[in-house]
Amino acid sequence: MGNPRDERPEHGQDRSSSGSGEGSAASVPDRLLSAATRLFAERGYERTSVREIVEAAGVTKGAMYHYFASKDDLLFAVYQRVLAMQMRRLEEFATAEGPIAERLRAAAADVVHTTVDNLEDTVIFQRSLHMLSPERQNEVRKERRRYHERFREMIEDGQQIGVFRTDIPADIVVTQYFGAVHHLGMWYRPDGELTGAAVGDYFADLLLNGLRP
Amino acid sequence: MGNPRDERPEHGQDRSSSGSGEGSAASVPDRLLSAATRLFAERGYERTSVREIVEAAGVTKGAMYHYFASKDDLLFAVYQRVLAMQMRRLEEFATAEGPIAERLRAAAADVVHTTVDNLEDTVIFQRSLHMLSPERQNEVRKERRRYHERFREMIEDGQQIGVFRTDIPADIVVTQYFGAVHHLGMWYRPDGELTGAAVGDYFADLLLNGLRP
Amino acid sequence: MGNPRDERPEHGQDRSSSGSGEGSAASVPDRLLSAATRLFAERGYERTSVREIVEAAGVTKGAMYHYFASKDDLLFAVYQRVLAMQMRRLEEFATAEGPIAERLRAAAADVVHTTVDNLEDTVIFQRSLHMLSPERQNEVRKERRRYHERFREMIEDGQQIGVFRTDIPADIVVTQYFGAVHHLGMWYRPDGELTGAAVGDYFADLLLNGLRP
């Protein structure tokens, strides 16, 4: 998209070929992405220096700038990976069989599950959007919106056939729910008492209960 | 609390005495706090330099360091102001008269209302906690927790007398709700269609509906 | 002129107060300007690092950036000093008494004299204009043009009263002459046989001879 380094190799989208850790097995871009994700979540984007990232990934600064145009670009790659994954999963639930209430419940629970499984991504997502360039913020927000709309459509389907209350805009319900989901990164601890599945059930329950006519 | 400059004059708690803008009418600490709040919300803590803050506040760097020990200290002051205000309001609703469901509904709607009235504070709150020193992060989290607990107690009260469902931990309900509230800073726009009061009503509705046995 | 650091102290215009060497006697900006001039002439703008400049001036990098917004700004300051000095001298000759041919000869000889006395400035002037920001290039060119116009007016005065030939545009004569003057930096060596005064006389002679009707 007009990027001055668009000729550089693809990366980040398909990490299956060579693993996804920061060990020397994975590809250089993958290792960088992993290290960046961990560090950005751990101490924040601005508190993480490029030096720290490349050291954690075991590559040189030059190598990093060969694959990523900037530190910002690295952050953006994290966002892209998360967004793609979330959209993929939602699509699966949305197009599944079964009554809408069940599909919504499943999708709602799954997004929680996925979120706690990728807490680092979630933390970064919430905290560092404003560190992206305005253009990229917009790109992320746009994709975000598409995701929300997909979710909203499920709710509206239920409203139309009368299984969900209609005196509340589906929009509000969606933002309310995802607010809660994003917030997970602020309090959920994997080593706590609650499993991700449990939280997912509770959240889905609250959502469905809230939508009861 | 172990602060090296505890002898410095109080500030930030009471902005009523001399106005609260950044104009030359308000006191120096107030002007700094206002400028910092605006800039931190606008471009993030990390992207805001001390120079920018003092310029926006119309004071010199020396003056700033006279009132605030550090940039971090300035951020902390923002947090303190927000926390104190929120707690004050919640306390009022919690100790009011009337059935618990009504009091919860009112408090829940009010926190939304207050949040959209102070969106800048909310944005900073969500985004920049990790920029505080670990000690201060803990201080903020502790105060936060007290706030949540106060809210949780209201829900538990309702659960005990049977007006709220009990098969969901009150904790989960609280975090779910505040997740949504904090998220407001990410999408609510004062110049949009929805008033803060309307969103508050919807949110409170969803909360109460979700708690219906 | 809209410069983000316009509040910084004046510098470079008046170096008489505290000497003009790079020794510790002169002011910090003066020392920086001296060191920069020497180094830029010696090895070129791009080949000179900020580190080298501040080391030669005996100040820290931070101090330099306190007085000069950028390396570019330092170069611009060199240009400003040269331009101001040249204009001041030309004005003196232009407004002196005597026949126009004599005044032109004196001014023409003097500009050579001054140029060889400040060869470093001249070398930089010729070589590094393109390293300035476009805006500043324009500023320099504009001042340059004013200087040339002042010189051209003297020639036109002579043409009008018939002491200079009129079949050659005064413009051409001026640019031709200053081309030769600027070129001095490329070949004149202070330790060579020719004194600056001698070269000045020859150049002025050629100019006047060329203008003979």
Added chain:
Amino acid sequence: MGNPRDERPEHGQDRSSSGSGEGSAASVPDRLLSAATRLFAERGYERTSVREIVEAAGVTKGAMYHYFASKDDLLFAVYQRVLAMQMRRLEEFATAEGPIAERLRAAAADVVHTTVDNLEDTVIFQRSLHMLSPERQNEVRKERRRYHERFREMIEDGQQIGVFRTDIPADIVVTQYFGAVHHLGMWYRPDGELTGAAVGDYFADLLLNGLRP
């Protein structure tokens, strides 16, 4: 001449064989030379990166380093091409028939003409000599000097037979004249009012007039 890669194929001397543009028609070295010339003139040697050159030429970095030992080598090739061309032309005029004054006038006008026809080369020539390695600077200067000497000989010839004044060293006249010529790159614009031929005539006129006894 001591070049570590002297075994590489000849280039740059004869651009007629395969065109001289940067299009895919010309040979790789020619395309590189064209692109480099344009970019060096446009933004300066230092501001032009190897990446930009190879992109403009439509080749890869590896290809460039196959034909040119370094970026410096590319710049040197530009100098060589210019020098060879200038010397060739001067030789033609110097060895032509006719009175010395006419031959000098023709040569003087021609060098102006050629210069404005190759303004990019001229700009680079003036501006970037100091970016060459010291050895190559010397090589260029030496060739330069040979050129000047050839020109000076013409003047001395005229002085000996009494058609030129002798009270000014021919050296001075030469440097004066070429200073003016080199300066053309600083002010002459092909799209301006003056043709190169017109400027050449004026310059030659001034030169000859200046030499009148």
Added chain:
DNA sequence: CATGAATGAGGTTTCATTCAT
């Protein structure tokens, strides 16, 4: 109370060049 010059460590990025393929 307030100033503003000075610090100095650390930040991101660029770049010419090499080398295994």
Added chain:
DNA sequence: TATGAATGAAACCTCATTCAT
């Protein structure tokens, strides 16, 4: 011939903070 990933040194600059006045 040609590729393009990788290097690593060095570049410019920012910034929170201090301190003498």
